[in-house]
Amino acid sequence: MKRTLIVGNWKMNLNTQQASVLVHRLNKHIEEHRDIEVVLAPSLLTLQPISLQIDRRKFRLAAQDAFYVDEGAYTGEVSFTMLRGLVHYALVGHSERRIHLGETLEVVRDKVQAAIRNGISPILCVGETKQERAAGETKRVIHDQLTTALANLTPEEVEEVVIAYEPVWAITSFGGDRPAKPDEIQSAIRWIRHIIGELYGEKLATELRVIYGASVDAEFVEGILSLEGVDGLLPGTASLNYHKFADIVAAAHRTLQKAGQNG
Ligand code: 13P
Numbered sequence: 001m002k003r004t005l006i007v008g009n010w011k012m013n014l015n016t017q018q019a020s021v022l023v024h025r026l027n028k029h030i031e032e033h034r035d036i037e038v039v040l041a042p043s044l045l046t047l048q049p050i051s052l053q054i055d056r057r058k059f060r061l062a063a064q065d066a067f068y069v070d071e072g073a074y075t076g077e078v079s080f081t082m083l084r085g086l087v088h089y090a091l092v093g094h095s096e097r098r099i100h101l102g103e104t105l106e107v108v109r110d111k112v113q114a115a116i117r118n119g120i121s122p123i124l125c126v127g128e129t130k131q132e133r134a135a136g137e138t139k140r141v142i143h144d145q146l147t148t149a150l151a152n153l154t155p156e157e158v159e160e161v162v163i164a165y166e167p168v169w170a171i172t173s174f175g176g177d178r179p180a181k182p183d184e185i186q187s188a189i190r191w192i193r194h195i196i197g198e199l200y201g202e203k204l205a206t207e208l209r210v211i212y213g214a215s216v217d218a219e220f221v222e223g224i225l226s227l228e229g230v231d232g233l234l235p236g237t238a239s240l241n242y243h244k245f246a247d248i249v250a251a252a253h254r255t256l257q258k259a260g261q262n263g
Pocket of ligand 1: 171172176216234236238
C-alpha cells in the first residue's frame with residue numbers, strides 16, 4: 001500500500017525557538033495514521049534540534065535543499081552526505097530555488113543524483129510559470145524538468161524519487177491564492193506519469209509517488225486527493241500554522257477512509 005505523503009515546506013521561516021514551538025504543537029495536534037506519512041521540511045538550521053523533538057511515530061523530516069558535492073571547499077553549503085540519517089527526504093528543484101537562486105536543470109539533476117547517492121529520497125519539484133502556461137508550454141516545461149532531472153538515474157534509483165507538481169503561478173509566494181483546478185492538476189499528473197511510462201515502463205509510472213503542491217489548504221484536500229494518481233500534498237504557507245496543517249492531515253485521512261469505504 002502506498003501511504004499518502006503530506007510534506008510541510010516551512011521555507012525560510014521560523015528560528016530555532018519558533019520551530020520548536022511549532023513542533024511542540026504538531027506533536028500534540030496531529031494524530032498518527034497508518035495510511036499517511038507526514039513529513040516536515042524545516043530550514044537546515046533547525047533540522048537537527050527538531051529531529052530530537054519530533055514524535056517519530058508521526059513525523060519524518062525533509063531538507064529543503066542541499067548541495068550536490070558530498071564534501072569539500074564549498075563555503076556555506078551543506079551536503080546530502082551531511083544529512084544522511086537525519087532526513088528521509090529532500091526537496092530538490094523547488095521553483096523558488098530555480099527562479100530566485102538561479103538553479104538550472106543541470107544543477108537540479110546533480111542534486112537529485114546526490115540525494116540518491118546518499119540514501120535520501122528526492123522530492124523533485126516541477127511546474128510551469130504563468131507565462132509558460134499562457135504560451136501553451138506547460139507540457140514541454142514539465143517534460144524538460146523531469147527528463148533532465150532523472151537523466152543519470154537507473155530505473156531502481158528512479159523508484160526512490162517522489163515527483164511534486166507545483167504550478168508556479170498557484171504558489172502563494174508567486175501570487176497564487178488558490179490551488180490549480182482539479183482538471184489542471186489531473187492533466188499535469190497524467191502527463192508526468194506518461195513521461196515516466198515512456199522512459200521506464202508502466203509499472204514504475206503507476207508506482208511512482210506523485211504529489212501536488214501550491215496553495216493547499218484543508219478545504220481543497222478532498223478534491224485534490226480524490227483525483228486519480230495523486231499520492232499526496234505539499235503545503236507551504238498552511239504548514240506554518242499548526243491548526244491548518246493538522247486540518248490538512250485530518251482531511252486527508254477522512255478522504256482516504258471514504259475512498260476505502262467506497263471501493
Ligand atoms: P504555498 O502552499 O504557500 O502556496 O507553497 C507551496 C509550496 O511552494 C510548497 O513547496
